[in-house]
Amino acid sequence: MQARAGLELMTSWSVICCSWLLTSLYIRFNEQYVPHDPVMSGCLPSNPWITGDTMYWTMNAPTVTAPTKLRVERWSFGFSELIGDPLGRVQLLEFLKKEFSAENLSFWEACEELRYGEQGRIAEIVDSIYQQFLAPGATRWVNIDSKTMERTLEGIKTPHRYVMDDAQMHIYMLMKKDSYPRFIKSDLYKNLLAEAIIPPETKRRVFPFMRKPRHASPSPALQQLPPGDSEGRAEPEQPEGGT
Numbered sequence: 001m002q003a004r005a006g007l008e009l010m011t012s013w014s015v016i017c018c019s020w021l022l023t024s025l026y027i028r029f030n031e032q033y034v035p036h037d038p039v040m041s042g043c044l045p046s047n048p049w050i051t052g053d054t055m056y057w058t059m060n061a062p063t064v065t066a067p068t069k070l071r072v073e074r075w076s077f078g079f080s081e082l083i084g085d086p087l088g089r090v091q092l093l094e095f096l097k098k099e100f101s102a103e104n105l106s107f108w109e110a111c112e113e114l115r116y117g118e119q120g121r122i123a124e125i126v127d128s129i130y131q132q133f134l135a136p137g138a139t140r141w142v143n144i145d146s147k148t149m150e151r152t153l154e155g156i157k158t159p160h161r162y163v164m165d166d167a168q169m170h171i172y173m174l175m176k177k178d179s180y181p182r183f184i185k186s187d188l189y190k191n192l193l194a195e196a197i198i199p200p201e202t203k204r205r206v207f208p209f210m211r212k213p214r215h216a217s218p219s220p221a222l223q224q225l226p227p228g229d230s231e232g233r234a235e236p237e238q239p240e241g242g243t
Ligand SMILES: *[C@@H]1O[C@H](CO)[C@@H](O)[C@H](O)[C@H]1NC(C)=O
Pocket: 100, 101, 102, 103, 104, 140, 141, 142, 143, 174, 175, 178, 179
C-alpha cells in the first residue's frame, strides 16, 4: 500500500513538474516571439493583409540591403533563426571569413542545394561536394569526425539527396556550438543591430469609414522601455461590437 501511495505521489509530482516546465517554456517562447507576430503585435510600416500596402513584404524580402531591427534581433534567438535566413547567412559568412572558417558554412549550403536540388543533378552535386570539401587535400576541406566521414564515403557510392545528412548535421553542430555564440557577441552583429531599420508607420486609410486601421499599431521594436520596466506592454484590444 505504501509503495503504491508513494508511486502515486511521484506520478502527480512529475505531472506538476512537467506542466510547470511546459508552461514556462511556452511563456518564454511567447515573450520572444509575440513581438514578431504581425497579427498579435501589428507590423511596420503597415499590415499588408489589412491596408493592401505591400511595403512590409518588400522590406522583409529574402534579400534586402537594409534588414529591419525585428529581423536582425531574431537571429539572436537561436542558430536555426540565423542560418534559416538568407540574409543571416550572408552576415555569418562575412564573420566566418574573418575567422578563416567559412568552409563550414559553404559546405552546409552545398548540402542544402543537394537536398532541395534537381533530381537529375544529384550525382553531379554529390561529386562536386566531395571534390571541394571532403576529398583528401580538397581546397575547402572541412573537418568531419572519422566515423561520419566513413559513413558518408560509403553512402556516396550510391548518391541520393540525403547522403550528406550526417556530415551536414556534424558541421551544423560545430557552427552552432562554436561560431554562433561568437557571432552574436561580435562587433559585426552589434553594428548590424544598431544600424537595422525601424520602418516608420504609414498612415494610409484604405477604409475611410473605419475609425482606425486595425493592427496597424506600432511594433514593440519602437517602444524603448526603460530598463527594469517590464509592464510597458500595450493593453490587449477590446473586442469591438459584441453581440
Ligand atoms: C569549422 O568550425 C569549427 C568550429 O568552429 C572550427 O574549429 C573549424 O576550424 C572549422 N573548419 C573549417 C574548415 O572551417
